Amino acid sequence: MSSNLVTLQWLADHLNDADVKILDCRFALGQPHSGREVYLQDHIPGAFYCDLEQDLSSKVETHGGRHPLPNLDELAAKLGGIGIDATTTVVAYDDQGGAMASRLWWLLRYLGHEQTFVLDGTYSHWKSAGLPSTSELPTAEPKTFTPSIQDAHVLHIDDLKKRLGNPGVTLIDAREERRYLGLEEPIDPVAGHIPSAVNHFWKDSLTDAGTWKPADAQRARFADVHADDEIIVYCGSGVTATPNILALREAGFQNVKLYAGSWSDWVSYPENPIATKKGE
Structure with a gap:
């Protein structure tokens, strides 16, 4: 795929592919727990949750901004823990116009993982299209994610x-x-x-x-x-x-x-x- 995006239909067609992992990045600034709460209510089947502030950022210091880049070893461990390695295609989505999903996309590209994409459309688009959702939490076979920092x-x-x-x-x-x-x-x-x-x-x-x-x-x-x-x-x-x-x-x-x-x-x-x- 030459694009950095995948369509709703592409993801629907690949929901059960073992080498595709879906990451739910929903997050509302100022409401730090709301993303996880809505994920627990329902999400795309098989999706794991990634929190902007807990997973995709590090602790705020005097300098470095409000969302400093995460500790890359910790992020790599998180990714490996949910079954992502060099062979995995990753698709990220959110309900914020792609802002949070793009942060995840950028971080994985920064870690050298090229097979990372953003869903073209939000979770609301997914549901409006009548595509499946679930409250069931996924399980994963852990793998080793080895960063290649770019x-x-x-x-x-x-x-x-x-x-x-x-x-x-x-x-x-x-x-x-x-x-x-x-x-x-x-x-x-x-x-x-x-x-x-x-x-x-x-x-x-x-x-x-x-x-x-x-x-x-x-x-x-x-x-x-x-x-x-x-x-x-x-x-x-x-x-x-x-x-x-x-x-x-x-x-x-x-x-x-x-x-x-x-x-x-x-x-x-x-x-x-x-x-x-x-x-x-």
Whole structure:
């Protein structure tokens, strides 16, 4: 599969494949237990739950942002424990437009697991299509997941500072425009954006129906981005940047990286400059 997405029908057709593992990534910011609660009510048959803050992030520190990257050995152990190894195809889904599933997708690609995909459509789409769900918890035969870290997928703050303003570098802010412009900031202590960043709100990756736009529409979204650039994407905490990374990949861009700490890391350093106008 050349796409990073699989259709509802593809997943329905492969529900019983032993080499396909499904990961439920539902999570609501500010309601840290709600994702697991709705998973326990019902989920796609065979799906295991991955929690954004417990499994896909590490403990918040002074720096590093609100959702620091997880301990990779612990994540690898979790993945192996639910039966994922190098031969496994992984499909992630959520009910948040793909934001949480894309975080899982990005992390597995960062760990070198290429056979990882996001469901094109949410759990609500799955149920609306009349596809099966269950409250039964799956069991797994543990395997050994061996990471092959792809360092080129991620940047940290010192890497970003070296690149800011350089020719051939495009910095993309994935938050909604009002946050990018500093008109409001509901979560972090400082409003605005990183100087030189352009704004591409991550939800513009989706159609009005909440499914992913096709590759040509993603290319049109990013018409201002040069294909040969080093593209760095950030958001508030390194989560909703990842659907933009997936969309850029769908559009054919290759050199795409995540600034993992994102805005919440940037503003944890009081000396860092802040911009509040387009073009700054």
